[in-house]
Amino acid sequence: MSTTAMGSFHSIPALPAGARTRLRLTRRGRAVLTALLALPLVIGAVVFALNGGGAVATSEQTHVSFQHVTVESGDSLWAVAERIAPSADPRDVIADLVQLNGLDGSGVVSPGQQLAIPSKYAH
Template sequence: MSTAVIAPNAVARARQSAPRLRLTTRGRVVLMTLAATPLVIAALMFSLNGGDAAATLESNENAFVYVDVTAGQSLWNIAETHAPGHDPREVVAQLIELNQLPSADVFAGQQLAIPASFSG
């Protein structure tokens, strides 16, 4: 009877060369799907809840007071007249932005919107 002798190094090399985990294409797809699903759900929840806007039946028609500019009047004069308790520089800046004026120059006959909160 003959006995085969296996070298101890051959067994160790066979174990080292064999991969521990073999991932097939299908396995990769399943793994990526499982990893991406929570991210997709979180993105959908964020996009659906991100823009909370409330509609009301209340009208904001009285939110502004409209003023006709007279000859010789400036935004500074209008700011001092209609918002006496506020800093005129800030009021002028808000009037320029609100009325979409290209500069601080106003002309006689021009109509300006002034927030009603200033006239208070």
């Protein structure tokens, strides 16, 4: 062992050629390694628990029937909305028609097209 102005140095003996070193984990090291390996499982379980298992598909079919209106020549969504709900704001009726029928919202409908009427406007 030699001492210098910067401090003392310890020399580590060199391993003989062909010698194998073994990795030794302390109890603390094993705990950290176990925690790191278990972390993805814990995160997955928490995500699954918060999600509630997601939607469950069933074989039960729910039959919902709607009243329909047929679009006449020259009609727009505005005209249809005024015809089916004269006392309601046509903008609200149009928004409901667009959502229920999966329309693009441009107000363009074709003559002969069948539109489902939301139940709150059906007579």
